[in-house]
Amino acid sequence: xxDKEVSEKMMEVCRGLTRMLELxxxxxxxxxxxxxxxAEEAKREVRRRCSDLATFLISKSASGPxxxxxxxxxxxxxxxxERMSYNLEGVIDRLRGxxxxxxFFSDRGxxxxxxxxxxxxxxxxxxxxxxxxxxxxLAEHIEEKAKAFFKKVAEFxxxxxxxxxxxxxxxxxxxxxxxxxxxxxAIVAHTLEVSNKIVSFPPES
Numbered sequence: 256x257x258d259k260e261v262s263e264k265m266m267e268v269c270r271g272l273t274r275m276l277e278l279x280x281x282x283x284x285x286x287x288x289x290x291x292x293x294a295e296e297a298k299r300e301v302r303r304r305c306s307d308l309a310t311f312l313i314s315k316s317a318s319g320p321x322x323x324x325x326x327x328x329x330x331x332x333x334x335x336x337e338r339m340s341y342n343l344e345g346v347i348d349r350l351r352g353x354x355x356x357x358x359f360f361s362d363r364g365x366x367x368x369x370x371x372x373x374x375x376x377x378x379x380x381x382x383x384x385x386x387x388x389x390x391x392x393l394a395e396h397i398e399e400k401a402k403a404f405f406k407k408v409a410e411f412x413x414x415x416x417x418x419x420x421x422x423x424x425x426x427x428x429x430x431x432x433x434x435x436x437x438x439x440x441a442i443v444a445h446t447l448e449v450s451n452k453i454v455s456f457p458p459e460s
Contacts, residue, residue, distance in 0.1 A: 258315065261329055264308045266383040268336045271301040273380045275343045276442070280372040282350050283435075286359075291350050298344060305337050328452050335445040339379075342445070345438040349431045358428050361418060367411045368435055374404050375439045378446050385453050394454040401447040408440045 278294035281287075312333060316326035352358065360368065378400055385393050415432055418424040424432070 258329075261308070261311065261315070262386050264304065264311060265332065265336070266386050268301060268304045268308060269379065269382040269386070271297060271304055272336065272339050272343065272442075273376060275301060275340070276346075276372070276376050276379060279343065279346050279350060280369070280376065282347075283353075283368060283372065286354055288351075288354055291347060291354065294343070294347050298340060298347070301340050305333065305340060308333050308336070328455070332449050332452055335449050339442050339445045342438045342441045346435055349434045349438075353431055356427075358431055360428055360432060361424055363418065364415065364424060364428070364432055367414075368432065371404075371408065371411065371436060371439050374400070374407070375443050375446075378404065378443050382446060382449060382453075385450055389454055389456070391454050394450050397450045398447060401443050401450075404443050405440065408436055412436060 275294050275297045278290045278297060282289075282291035282294060309330075312326050312329050316323045316330075359365075378397060381393065381397055384390075385397065412433065415424060415429070419426065419429055
């Protein structure tokens with residue numbers, strides 16, 4: 256079963272990560288430095304909360320073999336959250352490059368990145384409710400949406416390559432476009448990992 260205090264700390268981390276993602280999306284849509292800077296500031300708080308979660312799990316697992324076994328999937332989820340924060344840092348770095356070098360996407364490319372941002376925000380934003388309720392139907396919904404998301408990312412990558420060959424997209428924007436796609440895909444992959452682990456715990460007695 257999931258410890259109530261661990262659940263609360265995980266929900267705090269999820270909300271912080273979602274806030275980072277929302278601010279990053281805002282920075283992309285507005286091509287503005289301020290929300291990107293706010294996302295950077297939110298990152299520091301997320302890292303602090305991740306560290307707090309890890310420290311708490313270490314203290315809980317130090318009691319004995321039973322506690323260490325209980326903590327293993329918790330540490331795995333904490334690691335997924337940490338990796339999400341690094342993936343988000345990659346998004347922020349690319350957005351800084353866009354604003355600094357005044358790199359623009361085609362209308363099609365911009366719409367695709369907006370759509371992927373929105374899907375990633377929706378999926379990551381579902382985790383606190385799942386942590387609280389451990390509702391298997393919600394977990395199944397997250398898995399279905401994640402699979403559709405991965406398919407869409409693959410399609411967008413292929414379409415982007417065609418636009419690049421046709422000269423619709425400029426080579427300068429290509430690594431930024433693909434980098435954002437890959438980072439958001441990784442965030443959703445970690446979201447799905449966490450979702451699957453949450454519902455794998457036996458029901459509370």
